[in-house]
Amino acid sequence: MTRALLTALLVVGSGTLAPAAAQSRAVVIRGGTVLTMSGAAIPNGTVVIQNGKIAAVGANVRIPAGAEIVEARGKYVMPGIIDAMSNIGISASDQDEPGEPLNPGHRTFEAYNPFGDFGSGVPGALRQRDLLSGGITTMYIGPADATLIGGQGAVVKTAGATLDSLVLREPAAMDMTLGSPPKTAARARNRDPATRMAEVAMLRQRLVKAQEYQRTRDANPATARDLGLEALARLLKREFPARIQANHPVDIRSALRLASEFEFDLVLDGAQGAFEFREELAARHVPVILGQVSHPYVSNEEIPNKDDYLPVDEGLAAKLSAAGVTTAFATFSRSFGSLAPSGAGKWLLIDAGIAASYGMSEADVLRAVTLVPARILGVADRVGTLEVGKDADVIILDGPPLSVKTWVETVYVNGQRVFDREK
Amino acid sequence: MTRGWWLTLGPLLAAGPVAAQAGETIVVRGGTIHTAAGAPIINGTIVLRGGKIVALGTSVAVPAGARVIDATGKHVVPGMIDNHSHIGAVPTDLNDFPKLIGPDHRFVDALNWLDPDFKDAAEGGVTTIVTGPGSGENVSGMAVVIKTFGDDYQRRMLLEKGGMKFAMGVKGRDRYPATTMGVAANLRQYLIKTQEYVAARKKWEDDGSKGTPPARDLAYEAMAGVLDKSTYVRAHVHAATDVMTLVRLKDEFGFDLTLHHSTEAYKVAPELARRNISAVVLPLGPRIGLTEDAMKGPYLLWKAGVKIAMHTDAPVINQKWLRLCAALAMRYGIPEEEALKMVTRNAAEIARVGDRVGSLEVGKDADLVIFDGEWYEPRSRVDTVIGDGAVIFQRDGGTR
Numbered sequence: 001m002t003r004a005l006l007t008a009l010l011v012v013g014s015g016t017l018a019p020a021a022a023q024s025r026a027v028v029i030r031g032g033t034v035l036t037m038s039g040a041a042i043p044n045g046t047v048v049i050q051n052g053k054i055a056a057v058g059a060n061v062r063i064p065a066g067a068e069i070v071e072a073r074g075k076y077v078m079p080g081i082i083d084a085m086s087n088i089g090i091s092a093s094d095q096d097e098p099g100e101p102l103n104p105g106h107r108t109f110e111a112y113n114p115f116g117d118f119g120s121g122v123p124g125a126l127r128q129r130d131l132l133s134g135g136i137t138t139m140y141i142g143p144a145d146a147t148l149i150g151g152q153g154a155v156v157k158t159a160g161a162t163l164d165s166l167v168l169r170e171p172a173a174m175d176m177t178l179g180s181p182p183k184t185a186a187r188a189r190n191r192d193p194a195t196r197m198a199e200v201a202m203l204r205q206r207l208v209k210a211q212e213y214q215r216t217r218d219a220n221p222a223t224a225r226d227l228g229l230e231a232l233a234r235l236l237k238r239e240f241p242a243r244i245q246a247n248h249p250v251d252i253r254s255a256l257r258l259a260s261e262f263e264f265d266l267v268l269d270g271a272q273g274a275f276e277f278r279e280e281l282a283a284r285h286v287p288v289i290l291g292q293v294s295h296p297y298v299s300n301e302e303i304p305n306k307d308d309y310l311p312v313d314e315g316l317a318a319k320l321s322a323a324g325v326t327t328a329f330a331t332f333s334r335s336f337g338s339l340a341p342s343g344a345g346k347w348l349l350i351d352a353g354i355a356a357s358y359g360m361s362e363a364d365v366l367r368a369v370t371l372v373p374a375r376i377l378g379v380a381d382r383v384g385t386l387e388v389g390k391d392a393d394v395i396i397l398d399g400p401p402l403s404v405k406t407w408v409e410t411v412y413v414n415g416q417r418v419f420d421r422e423k
Numbered sequence: 424m425t426r427g428w429w430l431t432l433g434p435l436l437a438a439g440p441v442a443a444q445a446g447e448t449i450v451v452r453g454g455t456i457h458t459a460a461g462a463p464i465i466n467g468t469i470v471l472r473g474g475k476i477v478a479l480g481t482s483v484a485v486p487a488g489a490r491v492i493d494a495t496g497k498h499v500v501p502g503m504i505d506n507h508s509h510i511g512a513v514p515t516d517l518n519d520f521p522k523l524i525g526p527d528h529r530f531v532d533a534l535n536w537l538d539p540d541f542k543d544a545a546e547g548g549v550t551t552i553v554t555g556p557g558s559g560e561n562v563s564g565m566a567v568v569i570k571t572f573g574d575d576y577q578r579r580m581l582l583e584k585g586g587m588k589f590a591m592g593v594k595g596r597d598r599y600p601a602t603t604m605g606v607a608a609n610l611r612q613y614l615i616k617t618q619e620y621v622a623a624r625k626k627w628e629d630d631g632s633k634g635t636p637p638a639r640d641l642a643y644e645a646m647a648g649v650l651d652k653s654t655y656v657r658a659h660v661h662a663a664t665d666v667m668t669l670v671r672l673k674d675e676f677g678f679d680l681t682l683h684h685s686t687e688a689y690k691v692a693p694e695l696a697r698r699n700i701s702a703v704v705l706p707l708g709p710r711i712g713l714t715e716d717a718m719k720g721p722y723l724l725w726k727a728g729v730k731i732a733m734h735t736d737a738p739v740i741n742q743k744w745l746r747l748c749a750a751l752a753m754r755y756g757i758p759e760e761e762a763l764k765m766v767t768r769n770a771a772e773i774a775r776v777g778d779r780v781g782s783l784e785v786g787k788d789a790d791l792v793i794f795d796g797e798w799y800e801p802r803s804r805v806d807t808v809i810g811d812g813a814v815i816f817q818r819d820g821g822t823r
Contacts, residue, residue, distance in 0.1 A: 088712070130714055294744040294801075295710040303514050303738055312543065312741060333712055343712030347751070351709035353801040404750040404800055 026050040026064040027415070029396065032072030035363075037079055037371045038385040047077055049392040052415035057386050070410070072396055078366065079386050080137025080393035080411065083345040084289045084330035084373035085243075085269060087144055087300075088127055089114040089156075092335035095144035095300070101182055101193060102206050104235075105228035106151030108141050109170050114158070127343040131158045132419035134346025135408040137393040138168065138374070138383050144300040144334055145177040145245050146185040148193060148203055152231060153243065155377045157393070159411075159418040168379045173243040173267065174235045176203065178251035180305045200254050207262045210236055240378070241265035243289075245298065247308045249273040256280065267376055270298040270332070273310050274320060282324035287376045289328045290317055292344070293354040298332040317368065318359030328373040329355070353402030362402055391415075448472045449812060450485050454494030454793060457760065459501050459768040460782040469499065471789035474812040479785055492793070492814075497806060500763060500798050501783050502550030502790030504770035505745045506703045507657070507683050507734035510540040511554050511569075518559025523594065524613050526645040528564030530555045531583050536569060536576055540742065545571040546816045547743020548792035548805050551581065551771065551780050553734075558590035558659040561606055562613070565645065566657060568774050570790075571742075572810040581776045586681070587649050589658040591665035607668045614676050617646040655679035655775070657703075663687040670694055681773050683734070686713075689720035692727035701730040701773045707748040708740035721765075722755040732770035750799035762799065788812075 027049040034045030036057055048056035048064065056062070063069075087095055094111035097103050114128045131139070136158050143150030152171035160166045178199055186193050193199040210232035216223050217233075235242055244255040247270040256277065259266035268274060271288040274281060281288065290296060293314050297304030313319075320327045329352045331344040348369055356365045374384025382391050392415035399406035411419035449471040456467040456479070470478035470486060485491060509517050516533040519525055534554070544552060555566025568582035589610070593601055600606045620643035627637050648654040656678050658669050666688050673680045682688050685702040688695060695702060704721045705713065724731050733748040735741065740748070749762040757765070771781025780788050789812035796803035808816040 127712070127714070130712065133715060292709055294708060294747060295741055297738075303509075303517075305514075306738075311539070331709075331712075343714065344710055346712065347709035350747075350751075350801055357802040357804045402802060404747075404754065407754070 024051075026055065026067035027070060027392075027412070027417075028063050028067045029070045029072050029077055029394065030063075032075040032077040032396065034386065035076060035078040035366060035401070036386040037367055038387050041363075045077070047386055047394060049394065049412060049415045052392055054386055054388050054390050054392050054394075056388060070396070074398075075409070076397040076399070076401055076406075077386070078395055078397070078401060079370050079384060079390075080395050080413065081135040081345075081349055081369050082138045082328075082373040082377070082384060083131075083136050083333070083348055083369075084140050084328050084377060085298075086139045086141055086331060086333040086345055087335060088131065088139070088333050088343060088345060089141060090143075095335060096146035096150065096185065098146075098185070099189065101148045101186060101202060103143075103147055103151045103228070104149045104174060104206070104210075104231045105226075106143065107154070107171065108143050108151055108175075109154040109156075109167065112141055112154070112156065112163070114156075114163075114166070128158060129419065130343035131345045132411045133408060133421065135349060135395040135397070135411060136345040137395070137411060137413050138377075138379070139345065140172060140330070140373075140377055142173070142175040142243065145181040145298075146300065148176060148178075148182045148199055149206070150175040150177065152240075155379050157413055159413040159416070168382060169377065171231070171234075171240055172377055172379075173240050174231065175243050175245075176255075177245040178254055179246060179248055179299075180308045181245075181299050181301070184305070196250065196254070200258070203258060204261070207232060207236070207258070211262075235264050236262060238263075238265050241267050243267045243269050245269040247272040247298070248310075249276055251308070252277055256284070256286070259284075259286070269330075270296070272296050272298075272308075272316070274325070275313070275316060278320055278323035278325055281320070285326070287326035287328065287372075288320060289330050289373070289376065291330065291332045292347075292351045293317070293329070293358075294351050300334040314354055315358035317355050321360065321364060321368075326372060326376065328368050328376055330373065349401055350404055353404070356402055366401060447813070448486050448489040449789075449809065449814070450489045450491045451494050451499060451791065451793065451809070452485065452491060454497040454499040456499045456783060457501075457763055457798065458783040459760070459764050460784050463760065467499075469783065469791065471791075471809065471812045474789055476783060476785050476787050476789050479783060492807060494793050494806075498794045498796065498798050498803075499783070500548070500792050500794065501767040501781055502788075502792055502808070502810060503548050503745050503766045504732075504774065504776075504781055505544070505549050505552040505735050505737065505742055505766070506732040506770040506774055508552050508554045508737040508742055509557055509739075510544070510552070510737050510742060511535055511538045517557035518563065519556075520559050520594070522560050522563075523598075523600075523609070524562040525560055525564055525642065526562050526587055526649075527641040528556060529583070530565060530567050530585075531580075534567060534569075536579060537574060540738065541571040544737070544742035545808060545810065546805065547741075547745070548794075548808050549742050549745050550790040550792075550808065550810050551774075551776065552737075552742065553585055553657075553774050555585065555657070556588050558588070558592075559594060561590055561592075561594060561610060562646070563588045563590060565654070568776050570810065572808075572815045578811070581779060582774070584648065584654050585774065586657040587645070587654050589656050589669070591658060591660040591662075591668065603664065603668075607672075610672060611675070613646065614650070614672065617643045617650060618676075620644075621647050621650065649678045650676060652677075652679050655681060657681055657683055659683045660688070661686040663690040666691055667694070670698065670700070673698065673700070684736075685724070685731075686717060686720070688729075689723040689727075692724050692729055695724070696728040699730075701732070701769075703732045703734050703770075703773060704752070705748070706734055706736045706740045707751045708735060708744060709747060709751075710740055718751070719755045721752040722757050725757050725761065730769055730773065731765055732773050733765045734770075746798055747801060750801070753799060759799065
């Protein structure tokens, strides 16, 4: 009962939450099939959680005295799932700046409110519990795609005591979009960028300004600050990558050109037309984050503008991986029509399971929603695998992870039990 | 492509007199057959000829000369049916925003039946769909029921009058009606005007059809089909209040009603069950992050005895993944064979084509799908799709 109450507080999160105090009593999850994501599956394995971290993992590990024992016989134990792109927690009206296509100074985290009330239009506690029900423990949150530069994204946990305690990395990337969404939004207001040419020209011009700004600042530190250019200058210093949503091959090519020209690190979002660039992407170490296998149209549109997309290929992830491209899946949970951003995150695992019948091994599919996104997001030192010293973000499933019949039963975030499935 | 189909006024049922691949008999044997009309048949055999199912069971002889498809270890289900989608027309043709009530609009007039989206659907095992106008108006026109494969328009079209689309909700705050009450009042007024239109016409006929007939109005004429039940209402609705408005309109005007999306229909499930109002639910696909309460809705409707079907709303969800919608609903308590009906038999019956498609029974169209595993698992693959008795997709053998 006490635990249930604590869980409710942690999940509902009202700002006056239980302190994220170091946990003294160890938790031992034993008897399950442990999928560490860093090595082979461990049948009848044990995971020990202490002080919010993974303290031990293996087939034969010492169980600390006085530990709470969680029996997981017949179940599967794995790291929390990572949704590498989501807009959940951000009100639909906060996702895109309607009148300005270039917003590098914006920080998504400043609109992020996972504790918001459902009825307010800001997806809050209910949606957060939905995410946990799908095993999602870490997400990248970014702006939507109606502007060329939407702003800076962040990597957050899905449960924690306070807003600030959720943050793993911020800023984690500069979010940009090429293709239909920015030009469609701009055309509706009769302004630029109304073509792909204008999109790239405007991006290039702003990046050149950032170069000039940095040179001026370096020469004279008293130069007036410009927060947008400052953020772009950090991108050019490779403090974080650009995440460019680009689906049509034309847009992917533009993204690759810009990254070469301005020497920034690039992550491709959506990347539905990436197949013909697979060798270049592998050689240049450009990772891709694909949308859902069953619905790879990642744009924030109820009806996808198919001009931006090639015919759907459920085997794309397998083909890119085989070519050596680092490939992850994400839901790109957007606002949906007039509805608040969707809690599609909970279906990430089930949807990714489709890829297992199109040439990817089950282990690779699972890594594409855990370890691989952790690496792409720059947080692999904290999350993505069950290894000693990493955050104790652990999920227990009642069956094989990729079956549609399987439920996430229990979720730990930072060692705190934050979700139990209601039966 | 010069077929004069648009000159005919569209037979309600294209009877499909043209035999499919006349002569070829296909036998599918060895698989588990989920008929959607009874318990699964283990190690069953299905014989297909002339575009129809001619025999089905565990002790069916293989006719001499038949092409045999071995489905040992596999699962055979009826060709799946998506009861609600919007494919086959360009997006700008889906909604006529300046209009508010447009029952005279016919989706068939915007339909490109050769749109590549149909092929995608067929390859996913979705062989029959309802596709129609969007929800930008309170009445947006007549949907069609069409098969997803083949280039013979007349054979493919099952119903050109495939249901009248209503869409509850305010369609813009800058014009009347800008409130939920206004939407209801406006619909009610329109239905009453339709009654008056019908009555005027009838009076003229009763008086001996003399002189100039009353001027025809194609919109009232189309809505009259709703009132005489030659077609039915497919009502886009989310909120429980709007569901009850539809229920009241049905009680008042006596039309046949099926709810679509039906997000909060579970909250008034007994009202629906009592009146035999069916519901096509959500879409439930992985793209849509419904709350757990809403996800349980289909289960609660089913438990209350409401006939339900699943839909993709394609292109909102890719049509080929219709089965995932049923699979996700299964998670909340709907039994496997019942979930299958929601993408086959129920979907067909709600679309008024249950005599042709939706189950594997002798006499029905020979539309079926062979999966290499359970039909509901994401990682199962479509092996073979048969439509009108011909193989239209084979995983390793190309398509058509």
